[in-house]
Amino acid sequence: MSKKIKLLLAEDEPSLGQIVKESLETRNFEVFHAMNGEEAYELYSKESPEILVLDVMMPKKDGFTLAKEIREENNSIPIIFLTAKSQTKDVIDGFQHGGNDYLKKPFSMEELIVRVHSLLDRINLKKNLEKIIIGDYTFNYEKQKLYFNDEAELLTHRESELLFYLTEKKNEILDRSFILKKLWGDDDFFNARSMDVFISKLRKRLKKDPKVEIINVRGYGYKLTY
Numbered sequence: 341m342s343k344k345i346k347l348l349l350a351e352d353e354p355s356l357g358q359i360v361k362e363s364l365e366t367r368n369f370e371v372f373h374a375m376n377g378e379e380a381y382e383l384y385s386k387e388s389p390e391i392l393v394l395d396v397m398m399p400k401k402d403g404f405t406l407a408k409e410i411r412e413e414n415n416s417i418p419i420i421f422l423t424a425k426s427q428t429k430d431v432i433d434g435f436q437h438g439g440n441d442y443l444k445k446p447f448s449m450e451e452l453i454v455r456v457h458s459l460l461d462r463i464n465l466k467k468n469l470e471k472i473i474i475g476d477y478t479f480n481y482e483k484q485k486l487y488f489n490d491e492a493e494l495l496t497h498r499e500s501e502l503l504f505y506l507t508e509k510k511n512e513i514l515d516r517s518f519i520l521k522k523l524w525g526d527d528d529f530f531n532a533r534s535m536d537v538f539i540s541k542l543r544k545r546l547k548k549d550p551k552v553e554i555i556n557v558r559g560y561g562y563k564l565t566y
Contacts, residue, residue, distance in 0.1 A: 344370040345460065348389040350380035350406065351422065352398045360393075363449045377401025384410060389417075391456055396423040396434070404437040411438035411497065415484045418459035422447070432534065435524060438497050442525065472507050475549040475566035479503060488548050495545070498523065502538055506554065506564040516561035 347369045351357035354375070361371045372387050374380035378400040384392070392410070394403035407419050421434045421442040434442050441455050472479040478487040484500040486493045495503065501523055506514055520527035520535060539554055539562060546552045552566040 344368055345391070345456075346370045346372070346387060346389040347456070348372050348374065348380060348384055348387065348392045350374045350377065350392070350394045350398060350403065352376055352395060360449070360452070364453070367453055375399075377403065377406045380406055381409065391460060392417060392419045393452070393456070394419060394421055396421055404433060407434075407438045415497065415500075416463060416482055418456075418463055420452075420455060420459065432524065432531065435498060472504075474503075474507060474546065474564075475552040477546060477549060477552065479507065486545055493545055498538055499542060499545075502535075503542055506542075506562065509564065511563065511565055513557050513563050514561045519561070 345368060347364060349357060349360055349364070349371055351360065351373070352375050357373050357375070361373045364371050372383045372389060374383050376399045380392075380394065380398075381401065383389075392407075394406060396403040398406075403421055403423075407421075410417065410419070418440045419438055421439045422445060423434065423442055424445045440459055443452060443455065472481060476488060479485075480487070481500060481504050484495045484497065486495055486503075502519070505519055505522070508514075516532070516535075517527045520531050524531040524535065539556075543554050546554070549566070553564070555563045555565060557563055
């Protein structure tokens, strides 16, 4: 039998938490269930889970605050938020606090399991991507660092994700709608403006090598060339 996947579930609603825990345990997961944010952080430190599923609204410490604290020491662990909120701003806040994905309540267990496996597969695929050459730069996706000569800049989680997708599509157009839905959850006007800001930040970080360009292909997306 394959090794069980260690998952931390932070959900303060007892009945929902128990249903999710039992369902995941029948699918080869070892689930550590916390009823509040402080307990979740203790379990995270003690059990070293491979993925986190965090409710946004929890007593003692909310999911966003918990994710932010964990991101300060672990840039790569996948985080899924469970939220009853549906406003675009709340979704953006989740991604800005280090979330990789989110599920709106109520949700199906099948959807949660698919998203968990999708994130784990993606993380495993990227673990060896420690040396992506971008002109005179070296990009370490795992550590979220961009190197120029011996100087290193620490990227934010969102910058790192966006740069990774740009490198995957080197010299090709990265579709604007695709990346907005992938990283921001929706391709509406406000998210598009937010992405433009992140593109500008990446351009500034890459300006030491004039061969490297992020070109705006109007109406379609962006193209990284070097």
